[in-house]
Each structure stands twice: as C-alpha cells, then as structure tokens.
Amino acid sequence: MGLKLNIYRVAGLILFCLVFSFEGKCQAHYSSQVSFGVKSGADLSRMFFNPSVKQNLKPGFELGAMFRYVEETHFGIIAELNFVQRGWSENFEGAPFTYNRTIDYIQIPLLAHIYFGRRGKFFVNIGPEIGFRLDDVTHANFDVNEASSLPDFPKYHRISQYSEPVKQKVDYGICAGLGGEFSINTRNSLSLETRFYYGLANLFSSKRGATFSGSNSMVLEFTLGYWFRIK
DSSP states (O other): OHHHHHHHHHHHHHHHHHHHHHHHHHHSOOOOEEEEEEEEEEEEEEEEEESOOOEEOEEEEEEEEEEEEEEETTEEEEEEEEEEEEEEEEOOTTSSOOEEEEEEEEEEEEEEEEEEOSSEEEEEEEEEEEEEEEEEEEEESSOGGGGGGOTTSOTTOOOGGGGOOOOOSEEEEEEEEEEEEEESSSSEEEEEEEEEEEEOSOSSOOSTTOSOSEEEEEEEEEEEEEEEEOO
C-alpha cells in the first residue's frame, strides 16, 4: 500500500511539473529567427562492407550553405546544401600498395536543431540526409586489374571491390551532430560541429549472388560554420 501511495505521489508531481511547464510556455512570447550561413571542414570516411575489406579512414573535404529557422526557444530546423567527398582507403598491412576511392556528392540534410544557452549555445542536430553522386575516382599505385598476379600483393586481401561499379547514384541515411555556437554580436555567430553519418543505401549492388550484401557509407565530419541572422 505504501509503495502504491509513493508511486501516485511521484506521478502526481510529474504531472504537476508538466502542466506548469506547458502553462509557462503558453504564456511566453517567442519571436522567430531566420539565419543563413556557410560552412567548411573535413571528414573521415570508410565503408561498412559485408564481407569485410581492411580499411583505413579516408580524409575528405566539404563545403556548404545553411539555412536555419527557429520558431521557439530551444528548437528549430536546419536545411543544408553541401559538396562532400567520401569513399574509402584500403589497409595493406605494411605492404607497399595504396588504393583509395573518392566519391563526390551533393548532399542535402534536413535536421532538427535542439539547442541550449543564449550567447554561447550547445546544440544537437539530427535528421535524414540525401546525397546525389557527382563523381567516382580511383587512385592506386598498382594496376587494379592485375592485382591477383602481383607477387608481393597480400595473399588474403580482398580484390573484388576494385572491379565493382558504383550502382547507387543516390545515397541516403541518418546523421547526428553535436556542437557549440558562439555569438560575435546580435546577428553574427560562429559554430563548431562534429557529425556522424551512416548511409542506408548500398554503394554496390546487393542483389542475390552479388559480391557484397552490404556496402554502406560511414562518415565522421568536422566543420566550422558562420551564421548571419536576417530576422
């Protein structure tokens, strides 16, 4: 009986806090804010291959434009239009070979923007992303078509991905980021963000009998942004 009474008390307290919080928000007045910005940075990418391929993180570059709409305290939305470089770099475990594949995209994320603070803000961005492939470039210090016949080539290193064409022209997935924003004045601010992206589309064909059943992008991004508030 005592336990049930305590549960009812806790539930009542939570309900009271929710009602009080909602009433406070209803009484508050929020003025919407509209901002535009630009961003630039670097990323580290690799692929989730199934079966696996030995890899290192591949560095890339990104550049973009941003739009942000904030309707109320602590919440807004962000849309971006970015150019990004992704792909993978292979690990030959000390053998004198290099191979990396760079895939360029026009990328469009649409993100929920949750922030805390005023002059200095901590924020979380999360949401879906879609990318449209522009180019696919391979760099290697050996003939990828003759890899199996090279005398010093690692015996157990997978080579089937070298001849695999990129089937997927559109990549899509989920991204989430953490960062901070620091006001320069009432209309200008700088932001730093670390973001992780996981692609849900397979880069290569994954049909029955295909070489890879999974070939998904994984990217860690580091960017510096500049925001200008117009409203």
